Amino acid sequence: MAPAQPLPDGIPVLIAGGGPVGLALAALLARHGVRSLVLEADAGYCTGSRAICISRRSQEILATAGAGDALAAKALPWTGGRSFWRNQQVLQFRMPSEPTERFAPMVNIQQYHVEAFVHEALQRVPELVQVAWSTRVTGVQPAGEGVDVEVADATGTRRIRADWLVACDGGRSTVREQLGLQLEGTQYEGRYVIVDIVQKTKRPVERLAWFDPPSNPGSTLLMHRQPDDVWRIDYQLRDDEDGAEALKAENILPRVRSHLAMIGEDAPWELLWASMYNAKCLTLPAYRHGRVLFAGDAAHLVPIFGVRGLNSGLDDAANLAWKLALVLDAGADAALLDSYSQERVQAARENIAYGAKSTEFMAPPDFAFRLMREATLRVAMDDPAVRSLINPRQSAPVAYTGTPLNGPQQGAWADGVAAPGQPAPEALLQGAQGAFHLTQCFGTEFTCLVFGDGALPHAMADLAAGGVAVLDIAPDADVHGQARMRYGLPEDGATGLVLVRPDGYVMGRWRGLDPAPVLACLREKGLQP
Ligand SMILES: Cc1cc2nc3c(=O)[nH]c(=O)nc-3n(C[C@H](O)[C@H](O)[C@H](O)COP(=O)(O)OP(=O)(O)OC[C@H]3O[C@@H](n4cnc5c(N)ncnc54)[C@H](O)[C@@H]3O)c2cc1C
Numbered sequence: 001m002a003p004a005q006p007l008p009d010g011i012p013v014l015i016a017g018g019g020p021v022g023l024a025l026a027a028l029l030a031r032h033g034v035r036s037l038v039l040e041a042d043a044g045y046c047t048g049s050r051a052i053c054i055s056r057r058s059q060e061i062l063a064t065a066g067a068g069d070a071l072a073a074k075a076l077p078w079t080g081g082r083s084f085w086r087n088q089q090v091l092q093f094r095m096p097s098e099p100t101e102r103f104a105p106m107v108n109i110q111q112y113h114v115e116a117f118v119h120e121a122l123q124r125v126p127e128l129v130q131v132a133w134s135t136r137v138t139g140v141q142p143a144g145e146g147v148d149v150e151v152a153d154a155t156g157t158r159r160i161r162a163d164w165l166v167a168c169d170g171g172r173s174t175v176r177e178q179l180g181l182q183l184e185g186t187q188y189e190g191r192y193v194i195v196d197i198v199q200k201t202k203r204p205v206e207r208l209a210w211f212d213p214p215s216n217p218g219s220t221l222l223m224h225r226q227p228d229d230v231w232r233i234d235y236q237l238r239d240d241e242d243g244a245e246a247l248k249a250e251n252i253l254p255r256v257r258s259h260l261a262m263i264g265e266d267a268p269w270e271l272l273w274a275s276m277y278n279a280k281c282l283t284l285p286a287y288r289h290g291r292v293l294f295a296g297d298a299a300h301l302v303p304i305f306g307v308r309g310l311n312s313g314l315d316d317a318a319n320l321a322w323k324l325a326l327v328l329d330a331g332a333d334a335a336l337l338d339s340y341s342q343e344r345v346q347a348a349r350e351n352i353a354y355g356a357k358s359t360e361f362m363a364p365p366d367f368a369f370r371l372m373r374e375a376t377l378r379v380a381m382d383d384p385a386v387r388s389l390i391n392p393r394q395s396a397p398v399a400y401t402g403t404p405l406n407g408p409q410q411g412a413w414a415d416g417v418a419a420p421g422q423p424a425p426e427a428l429l430q431g432a433q434g435a436f437h438l439t440q441c442f443g444t445e446f447t448c449l450v451f452g453d454g455a456l457p458h459a460m461a462d463l464a465a466g467g468v469a470v471l472d473i474a475p476d477a478d479v480h481g482q483a484r485m486r487y488g489l490p491e492d493g494a495t496g497l498v499l500v501r502p503d504g505y506v507m508g509r510w511r512g513l514d515p516a517p518v519l520a521c522l523r524e525k526g527l528q529p
Contacts, residue, residue, distance in 0.1 A: 407508025
């Protein structure tokens with residue numbers, strides 16, 4: 001890491017924790033021109049096996065953060081997987097994907113690579129972001145129009161005044177503890193051993209799950225390929241097994257060896273590292289406490305099954321960055337940040353509900369769940385209708401149905417797509433410079449998609465003057481017809497305006513081409529001066 005710089009006395013945004021969420025938040029704030037200071041207790045990136053499955057939505061966010069190229073060059077894309085009961089395949093699933101997409105539905109990559117790529121992006125904007133390693137937040141004192149943060153590093157302790165403090169300091173958050181806040185929810189008993197091994201393989205990248213496999217009878221086992229010839233193998237422990245014993249190499253090696261032999265992977269391999277995991281479904285009931293905000297694992301802990309931990313943390317960062325920027329730099333009312341809490345707590349509760357269902361399938365908490373799972377797996381062999389119950393329900397962006405930021409849906413639009421509160425769908429478009437994806441246009445400003453019937457109307461200049469980016473989705477831009485279809489205007493010649501938030505969520509939509517209600521909506525929500 002670069003030599004330490006002196007810490008500033010005051011800063012608009014202080015981010016406690018330089019894990020993937022804290023670093024990504026700093027990068028997204030920098031896109032808005034907001035200065036931040038990231039304090040990270042450790043000397044560098046995380047070690048060991050943590051997040052590996054990064055969703056399409058997270059790839060979009062990481063690309064906005066400036067880490068897209070590095071991620072694409074290293075990560076392993078995948079679109080589906082298979083599940084087996086004993087030695088029979090009971091499910092093959094594919095996630096929605098087609099060749100014109102910008103990103104694969106999921107990529108596998110070690111979390112420390114993600115952290116490194118975002119940190120590299122931060123080093124390109126040193127005037128906006130400072131990362132202080134080996135520097136721990138030890139105290140938090142809300143102070144009127146700011147927060148006093150006590151900080152300790154090798155040179156001693158000091159206080160830094162921040163306008164806003166964002167706690168991204170993980171599951172054992174010091175900031176949470178300092179404010180006397182507690183996560184609410186449940187913790188599951190079932191334990192998984194998480195093992196990384198190095199072994200060359202020619203297998204496709206897919207999610208593989210075995211229930212009660214002959215290699216490890218009674219257990220559930222998951223396998224994922226990662227870059228650098230690493231396999232991630234997760235297997236469930238029996239309730240009567242001792243955790244410390246289970247983590248000894250002499251107990252891990254035979255289980256892994258037996259499974260590799262069963263699936264015919266015979267190249268030499270070595271153990272990289274192993275850890276223990278048990279699922280938690282916990283969240284703070286609110287993510288804003290005055291001038292202190294919570295994001296990522298500091299705000300919520302969701303089970304790894306369904307891969308919603310880091311993926312939802314990155315969504316927190318994307319949701320928060322533009323709102324903080326508006327409050328700090330455009331005079332928006334700080335109450336805007338309550339919508340961050342409302343939207344992301346709702347998302348956490350939804351993620352927890354999915355995560356709990358997946359956990360109950362992957363690590364049945366009692367005899368009744370185990371029995372139900374066995375019955376499902378047995379029936380799934382012959383009945384495709386039952387197979388959806390085994391589907392791992394991978395992470396997907398959550399729609400913000402009840403948020404006060406949603407504007408109207410005026411006039412007739414096709415049902416079920418791109419309504420206010422939903423994530424803005426992707427589309428491949430044609431521009432003067434060549435093909436581009438719609439999501440490349442999101443990230444910093446409000447964007448109005450103009451579905452016109454000819455040349456862009458002059459009135460659209462009012463939107464640009466009001467600080468809204470205007471994107472003309474003329475028929476010759478929408479060459480594949482994807483935008484019209486996915487935004488709910490399939491008929492030729494139908495006109496409409498769709499307002500998209502900086503974090504890529506639809507805010508409102510209006511038939512016709514009158515910009516006045518779009519601007520009125522932004523004004524009414526306090527989002528435009
Ligand atoms: C085995 C396993 C597998 C997982 N798989 C997936 C997956 O496939 N997909 C997925 O989306 N998620 C997955 N997750 C979850 C994912 O790892 C977490 O959700 C993610 O790390 C959260 O990022 P974060 O930045 O919020 O917190 P963290 O990664 O925990 O980072 C917090 C940072 O804050 C620092 N810190 C702590 N206290 C202080 C302090 N007082 N002062 C300063 N710094 C401090 C820590 O050193 C740390 O670097 C997995 C987790 C585990 C354990």
